[in-house]
Amino acid sequence: MLPNNQLVSLIESRIPGRSLPQPFYTDAALFERELELIWERQWLFAGVAAQIPKAGNWFTLEVGRSSVVVIRDRTNAIRAFYNTCRHRGSRICSGGKGSAGTLVCPYHRWTYGLDGKLLFAKEMGENFDTSDFSLKPVHCESVEGYIFISLAEKPTPFEHFREQVSPYIKPHGLGDAKVAFESTIIEKGNWKLVLENNRECYHCTGSHPELLRTISEFDGPTDPRFGGEYAEKCERDEARWTAAGLPFKPIETDEGYRLVRVAMERGLSFTMSGELACKKLLGSNQDEDVGSLRLLRFPNTWNHVLSDHAIAFRVLPLSATETQVTTWWLVNADAEEGKDYDLDNLTAVWNATNVQDQRLVEVNQQGINSKGYQPGPYSPLVERGVTEFIDWYLGTLQADLQQTPRIIPVECIEA
Known part of the structure; x- marks a missing residue:
């Protein structure tokens, strides 16, 4: 994984008003840091409520290494869970979408309710407590038919966004x-x-x-x-x-x-x-x-x-x-x-x-990808939106880097 100091150097090497240096578009190690610092921390658009109109309807999406299942429960609430069984980690829902009364792991048949609670796990002993093994939840918010999720432990507040956009979309x-x-x-x-x-x-x-x-x-x-x-x-x-x-x-x-x-x-x-x-x-x-x-x-x-x-x-x-x-x-x-x-x-x-x-x-x-690539200038007249996105992207990386412990390459660690 790309160390913090190298990522900071890449960020600082970017010339304002120009496209990003080549590694930002090609480097696998930098991509892994993006998954960690952006995709596993930001609110992400997951899909639309119209995909799951009835209780038991679900769909999945892949966020980096994690599969997430978004489901409508019996109270009509929309929930999201890691698509990972609490027994030995098998993926539960296969495919992009489906409908079910319960979520059943295909490996050992552990069975979960639409609210993520473990309902059944055979032959686990008399001291086994199903309440300890509910599906791990993913933060989930719905806004006028749009569904957003966050894999962060403590995501940024969502309510202000909801208050801002709801009056526009509701009609x-x-x-x-x-x-x-x-x-x-x-x-x-x-x-x-x-x-x-x-x-x-x-x-x-x-x-x-x-x-x-x-x-x-x-x-x-x-x-x-x-x-x-x-x-x-x-x-x-x-x-x-x-x-x-x-x-x-x-x-x-x-x-x-x-x-x-x-x-x-x-x-x-x-x-x-x-x-x-x-x-x-x-x-x-x-x-x-x-x-x-x-x-x-x-x-x-x-x-x-x-x-x-x-x-x-x-x-x-x-x-x-x-x-x-x-x-x-x-x-x-x-x-x-x-x-x-x-x-x-x-x-x-x-x-x-x-x-x-x-x-x-x-x-x-x-x-x-070419050796001949050099970051070129954005038009200040008609590419302002691109500049705003790149500024947001770099600013988000920098802000999250400040909350992330410095990663030291293995070869630099003294025995």
Whole structure:
């Protein structure tokens, strides 16, 4: 594992305003430190409540070395546990998702309730106390249909985030939505390249013709390209949202999340025509043009919520040069496929955009792997989002390093 002093030296070697030195995108030892200092300490987006609408529904996700199972219990609460049996450590839930009345370890049949309590363990002796061997819980919080987990022993407070974002998301009723489609892509690139690519639209004109049928390349007056007819539409839309009580003003914090409602430049929804993808709108809102509500939270999610559907994205690192990207399309729970929405029409824009982004990330990774790579300058005009992410990333590493004992290489320890 990369020692603290070497990691600090790498952080200090980064030139402000430029991309990161090569090891940040390629080095396996540095990747292991990221798992420890970021992925095992931060709040992570796990998925959407619509994945587990009924008691006993569960799904799993891999966070570094740990498998986590997220489940809805009999009280309708959403819980998370390490997917590890308390007997001899076998993985309990196999596969990505399922439904069960109890969780049964396939090895020796230890059986757990949906609340994680051990219900049955055969032949363990009369002094064996099942209450001592519940599944190990993972911190879990739900916010208006979004599920977050933290592997930290004492995670950072979550309530302020909930209070900030809930008023924006609540009108869309995502807690009562359903998953219309799910896709997972394995991108052969570092997870930070996936986030960097998401944080700028510098590349959009040349790469995302489907996406730009409806949205603007920029989302506010801080972008030098903002103005003209689009700025006028923003004013009209914001006045209508104000009258309807729909929040839209940006929430930007140094806590690693951002939320804003952005006007569509053309059309109503993310479709090739710009028309609605689903006849039944989400939640209590009846306005067909509510723009795109965008929720970003580092290190692993961005989201778009429109009037008729929502798209949620989850990023999980697999190795220093491999990343899993999962996308969910959510619609009104009462909407019927083939009647209220056509699946190909619903998914066409972001399926195309995901494939395009995958290609961009993988070509980016290939170039960074080269001996010829040197950190290049970010555009101060149109890549501010990338700079903000990198600043958050380095700041988080530095803050967590201060709480981590110094690691001394074995060869430096005196006998």
